Every structure is written in structure tokens, then in C-alpha cells.
Amino acid sequence: MDFSPLTKALASKSYQNIADICDNLLLQAAAEGVAYEDDWPYSIHLLAHIYVDDINSARFLWKSIPSAIKESQPEVVAVWKIGQKLWVRDYGGVHEAFRGFDWSQEVQCLVAAFSELYTKRMFHLLLSAYSTISIQDTALFLGMSEDDATNYVLQQGWVVDPASRMLTVKKQTIVTEQKLDATKLQRLTEYVFHLEH
Structure with a gap:
């Protein structure tokens, strides 16, 4: 084979x-x-x-x-x-x-890559599902120690309340660009011209 x-x-x-x-x-x-x-x-x-x-x-x-x-x-x-x-x-x-x-050795790289991908998936799940979450739960989801998980999310702009051991999730803003299609603009112009005449 x-x-x-x-x-x-x-x-x-x-x-x-x-x-x-x-x-x-x-x-x-x-x-x-x-x-x-x-x-x-x-x-x-x-x-x-x-x-x-x-x-x-x-x-x-x-x-x-x-x-x-x-x-x-x-x-x-x-x-x-x-x-x-x-x-x-x-x-x-x-x-x-x-x-x-x-x-x-042959499987180790794939496991490491999936582990990293999975951590990112879990982070995005937390990002979309929570506005606040405990440090302990965050660590569980991300598969990290509480300190590592806290540092990881702080780098993403989250805020920690040390007294309550809660994290405030910072929602990431989604920037979308609206592109103008020249053919659509042409059709719209023709349509408006047709209505006016």
C-alpha cells in the first residue's frame, strides 16, 4: 500500500x-x-x-x-x-x-495540533456562550491550570475580578466590509432611471 x-x-x-x-x-x-x-x-x-x-x-x-x-x-x-x-x-x-x-512520534504532532485547535474552539465557545464565567470553569474548558487559563483570556482582553474569581468576557467586535459590486450598482442605476422616465 x-x-x-x-x-x-x-x-x-x-x-x-x-x-x-x-x-x-x-x-x-x-x-x-x-x-x-x-x-x-x-x-x-x-x-x-x-x-x-x-x-x-x-x-x-x-x-x-x-x-x-x-x-x-x-x-x-x-x-x-x-x-x-x-x-x-x-x-x-x-x-x-x-x-x-x-x-x-507519528501521532504526536497530530495530537498536539488538535489539542491547540480544540483549545481555540473551546475559547470561542466560551466567548459566544458567556458574559461572565468562573476561573475554575474556564480552566476546565481550556484544559489549563487556573493561572494559565487566566493569563490566556487576559491576553484576549477579558477582565478578572480577583475577589470573586470571576472573568468578564470581552466580546470581540466583528468587522465586516460591505463591498460594492459594480454590476449591482449599474442595475440599480438603470432601474432608478427607468422609474424616473
Whole structure:
């Protein structure tokens, strides 16, 4: 089996493409009747679906992995633990699952990238859902110590009340530019001209 597209994607850190690459390689192997189960990078494939926030495909892949692979490759089980925590929305548990395994070199970069992405997703979730939140809850969502979480959100303009240990969320202003389309302006001009005459 030629894994060079996967190797290139990992090397270039094109993590958002890995799930599709693995899916296509799997379909190719099945179409050609190639035995792949023992050599298949299940950990990477599973984590790639989790990375692109496709937990349903990750669940389907998990169910299709042979029991012998699950028993002989603890890293595959560790990746699925991340998926399970995401499925039940155990936000703090996701971070624990990241840290709870000694990842292989080839999976470590993808786990680190997803951990960073997940922290950003959680920050944006907090940003949209809360006007105030406790330091303790913020730390849980972001998977950080309370001091690190406080410093992280303070850098984003949030305000801390040390007495109550509460954070005030600073909503980010969304700047949108309205671009004028010349063809629309032309049609509007013609329409107004038509009405006036």
C-alpha cells in the first residue's frame, strides 16, 4: 500500500486533509482487494476524523476496526478515548485524554495540533456562550491550570475580578466590509432611471 499521500500531508501539517486521504486510500485498498488491516494507520485515521470535527465518521471507523487491532494497539484505544469524551461533551476529559497517553512520534504532532485547535474552539465557545464565567470553569474548558487559563483570556482582553474569581468576557467586535459590486450598482442605476422616465 502506498502511503505517500498520507506521509506528505503529515509532513506538510495539512491535518485537515488527512481524513479524506485515509478514506480514499481505504477505498482504494478495498477496491483492489489489498489486505491492509495489520498495516493500516488506524490511530492517524481515527484522529484525523476527530480533527475535522467529524465524530460520526470517527465512530463508524472505530466500529469497523477489528477487535484484534483494538487489543494489540493501545494507541488506537487512546485516540478513541478522545472521541468518546467529545461525544459526551466532557470538555475537561478531552484535555485529559490528550495528556493521558504517551503518543508515538507519528501521532504526536497530530495530537498536539488538535489539542491547540480544540483549545481555540473551546475559547470561542466560551466567548459566544458567556458574559461572565468562573476561573475554575474556564480552566476546565481550556484544559489549563487556573493561572494559565487566566493569563490566556487576559491576553484576549477579558477582565478578572480577583475577589470573586470571576472573568468578564470581552466580546470581540466583528468587522465586516460591505463591498460594492459594480454590476449591482449599474442595475440599480438603470432601474432608478427607468422609474424616473
